[in-house]
Amino acid sequence: MMKKVKNKNPNGITFGMISIIFMSVSIVLILTTIKIYVSNQIYYESKKVNKLQREVETLRAERVILRQNVESLKFKNRVTDTIFDIREHE
DSSP: OOOOOOOSSOSSOOHHHHHHHHHHHHHHHHHHHHHHHHHHHHHHHHHHHHHHHHHHHHHHHHHHHHHHHHHHHHHHHHHHHHHHHHHHHO
């Protein structure tokens, strides 16, 4: 009579396989969620930085214009002062 040989490797899906698959999927989901969160934070911070850079450039351009206006007013003031001085001496 032949003895039946038992399979030492069970056929089908075992609880160990399911737990490994579940842990793998969980790790992938956690890492993906972290990556998405970090990417979003970088995006929003870069938007803030770009806005601040635009404001700085605008303020620098405005400063140049204001300096030119001040210089022209100084020149105009000096010219009118000398005209008044000339008229007073006459």
